[in-house]
Amino acid sequence: MAKRRPSRNSHVTARQQDPSGSGTGPGDAGDPAHHGLPVHEVVLLLETDAARGLDQEEVARRRAQFGVNELPRSQRAGIARKLGRQFNNPLVYVLLAAAVVTVFLGEFLDSAVILAVVLVNTLIGFIQEVRAEAALDALHSLVRTHAAVMRGGERKHVPSEDLVPGDLVLLEAGDKVPADLRLVRLSALRVDESALTGESDPVAKDEVVLPQVTPVADRRNMLYSGTLVTAGTGAGIVVAIGGETELGEIHRLMGAVRPVATPLTLKLARFSTTLTVAILALAAVAFLAGLAHGERPGQMFTAAVALAVGAIPEGLPAAVTVTLAIGVRRMARRRAVVRRLPVVETLGSTTVICSDKTGTFTENQMTIRALWTPSGWYDVTGSGYGPEGHITPSAPQHPAPQHPDGRNLAAGVTRPGGAAMPGGAAHPGDAALPKDDALQWSLLGGAACNDASIRREGAGWQVRGDPTEAAMLVAAGKAGIKVQDFLAANPRQAELPFTSERQFMATLHASTLPEDGGTVFVKGAVERVLELCAHEMDGQGAGRPVRRHAVLSAAHALADDGLRVLATAMMSLPAGSGPLSATELRGRMTLTGLHAMHDPPREAAAASVKACQRAGVGVKMITGDHVRTAVTVAAAVGLAADSAAGTALTGADLDAIPADRLPEAVERATVFARVSPEQKLRLIGALQSRGHVAAMTGDGVNDAPALRQANVGISMGRSGTEVAKEASDIVLTDDDFATIEAAVEEGRNVFDNLTKFIVWTLPTNMAEGLVILVAILLGATLPILPTQILWINMTTAVALGLMLAFEPKEPGLMSRPPRPPDRPLLTWALTVRVLLVSALLVAGAWWLFEHEVATGASVAQARTSAVNLFVAVEVFYLFSCRSLTRPAWRIHPFGNRWLLVGVLVQAGGQLALTYTPLMNGLFHTAPIGADAWLRILGLALLASLAVAVDKRLRRRGF
Structure with missing residues (x-):
């Protein structure tokens, strides 16, 4: 049979051929997915050798054909284009116009300040865009590693970029998988695929041929780029590189996703547009009215521009930036680091939180919670990988059936190699371990038949190996068992590694006595370990016939609580025994107990879920884990979920739901399990189509596209991949x-404070513009001049308005429902x-100006009174704006000390403006008397009372 050259389309994953796994797709009608082919067919298809690999000449040819093993880089906008995009905002246009106008008016300092505000905001937007693009760059670095390959029958180490389809890659524990591989041989191979699939436990791999429709998370005969080998060894043929890998598909999804504009961005854009139109309309009316009064066009143009300057809230961009920055600082103190300023407020608008399970609702640290031995039940306290905790007897969950005649049958179990019985000593600071020999042997067996290790790093613990095995090490440590002492005296001589067919691991440990052949420990699936056992150990270390029904009843009771259960067993081999084998163990082992473990829910998770629900924020769990595990954790944190009721859906369920019914189904469900990256994107999109502002949490590479699609992407700082962090906002x-x-x-407090600033600043800007407009319409003298308007706007925005950014949270903030996204x-x-x-x-300004002139004051004095009236009303109104619903006298006067500082600074500025000759000359002001100040304060108090009455009358309108 003639060999054919592998076409480019032959090197594609099941996902690329057809998302359903049917094995057909564009340009490839016949080749099935590699997980559905026997190894010899994959070897034939890729024209390689499962033992020798490719020769160097063929590698060079394929590299020229397929390119390097790296993710494609997308086209990026240049620096000039990125900067230009930051100016695309109506308010920025108005501010730029204001800067030009102030130059024409000769107010160069004010022009410089306005331009500085624009440039600062432009720089912030530019930095945000550059950092967002770093998400794709992080994906590139994820796959940069070295790989061991067989080329021409020789083992070589090459950069992962040099791999080509058909290469034979060799892997061992600790290696990062450099490309998508079809396994050709393996030994006890286990792989951490959580970053790609969301599966919390390492996956045991095998070479069995799988159905074409098998989803990525269940393809046991495949290894995928970016995952991590935790145990065993293996060899696989490269079937996809670079952008054709599963990781490449996530890269494509991320590149296709455009970040959603935040509610604040959208609302400010609409507000800025409306404000721009209103300001230009007022300026046009003023210009036309002046012409109608016979004024010169040039003079009227200057007056119209002055009106526009007065109406522009120059301090708004700075207030937005400062308020968000203060929110960022406050959130950092609460352990949330914000990468994009506007999302601070977006969190306050969030209507639904889609949270990952592992590490967010749970500790992401497998923990033994319960132990069972033939003599009793035990609770294990403490969580995580730290040794703190106790093992104490507990009430049995099911009564343990007794042997019919109550006999204590010896099963020939001897203490291994004369070693001292493990345990029995109190853990430092803890109560003594219960006197149950089976418990002590079970704990020692779980820790000795074990390939994991734990070491302290800083304030935490670092695990190398399987988290399940790490949990068994920790449990032994809590019991005070000296595992290392036992291993030093009884080193491991042989082992049967865990495989998916065997479903148990066995280790043989040497004996110190010549008449003993050593001790065998076994741990694994309960049913498989039971097949090996003829006896069980009682509390005194003696054997008796195993009570299978009691063991299975205990295991089922633990599994019903959502716990993962492993059994332990042991035996002593006589001297001269043959090599360790599963056949040699069958029917000769003695069961010592059961270990029940899970990734425990975080202590504060349930209260936080309840607080979100009370605040009207929906909470949904989206995980790549199994549905039963997800439902159990959901129940523990207060999320009701039931597969039968449609509130718990799997990825397969989502694929079966018609597109037009998907949003409704997603709205109803609270748990989504075994979902792919594409399905996570669909879930977020479905929620957004229902008008939701969606926050999404995640830690893996598979979460990155959905993190970017969500209104707020939230990644995990401790357990999250760099890709997830770079794709997220927080x-x-x-x-x-x-x-x-x-x-x-x-986030809610940030939006409150921004709203307070806008409600506070707009009346002044509107009134300044209207004062000029009325003067033009009446053909009268201007009560305030453009330079005085700029003084009011710039000084009060900094000294007064920005102080509202420091306003503390109001009571009942989390008792309100979320703001509707379409609410203005x-x-x-x-x-x-x-x-x-x-x-x-x-x-008030017109009355005061006319009154001062009528009573003999100069125009400069009358204008000075009007300017001070504007500032005085702003000060009184500022205290009212500390709450938009409650009266000012019900707010703690010293709750915001910065506001008091700002008022004192502004008062000093007004006194300088009124009484210093330099300021009088610059701003055309003049000193005024005490009677004028009384009138100013009286009018300001009147305005404050009017606002209090409005609050009283309109409280229900908020």
């Missing part, structure tokens, strides 16, 4: 769901209040 330094709830609270920045009630204060300012 990084949790403690990986805790409770931190998300705290961040939502801070200002409600009708707040709009009425803005108009009310504006009208009072216009009327």
